[in-house]
Amino acid sequence: MLSILSTLAVAITSLVAALAAPIEGPSAARVAAPDVQLRFAETNPAPGLTRIEGNGRILYLQPEAVLSTSDIASAALGTDPFSASPVVELTLTPIGRDRLARATTANVGRILAVLVDDTLITAPIIREPILGGRVQISGLMTVAEATDLARLLGVGPRSRSLADALQGGLFR
Template structure:
């Protein structure tokens, strides 16, 4: 009986400490993850498409609907591409994002898939084969610091399963 009481007292102390510990307010960068979208693009204008131009002056016309967006990203990591030796951000998708991208790329080999971050065209590769594994690389004209910043922003407030930290914490108390 004594061990149960001491265990309960210890648990109450932990909960009291957790409830009185100030919660840090996230910075503006952490509070709002960037808006990432993967959208199909065309090289010629057509009705209903949006014109975008990248930093190199390449013009594309984007479809309005996103194949993937920020909520489909489970995690993001900055890396150096071993082939090109350039900075990239590797995205691991949620299960729903993985399945959606697999279907979209299987049905659209040979088409352009534009990657936008906060409405800025980052890269627009041609799909050479279906992307089935749930991992995608964002590459383009970014520095290692920019790749690291983007990866941190995309991963801010998420657990390894892609759930928000707030949801994970609330689950512990429910």
């Protein structure tokens, strides 16, 4: 009986260790987080601005990003309480929070374009300073697209490559 219990204890310990270990897949299955940028945009061309089209509009981007992927601490799928549309809720790092607070305080009334891998997702007008370190990306067409973006921006291995997501219609 003691032999059976010892064997069972070893088996359980091995099972727990196996379940706790990260699952390693092929390196191609791991994808770097997409390049997210928040950049000020203008409606008219000017020297030094980059033209971008998306969502039925043409904008001209300032050269420097206000925020980038490295400023994102976490991402989660959410729902806009007013429109019931899917959103991706971003929590910024302390540095990103402070940078966005300064930029939005000084630029109320300007357009802040949200780009993912150089694709224009949305371009809202800043109505008031964003001080809390939380941002929502809205303007996504489906729950699946918002889910994919939140997952791609999250921490850890990705189950789908960004190229697959883009080919599947994400951000189009």
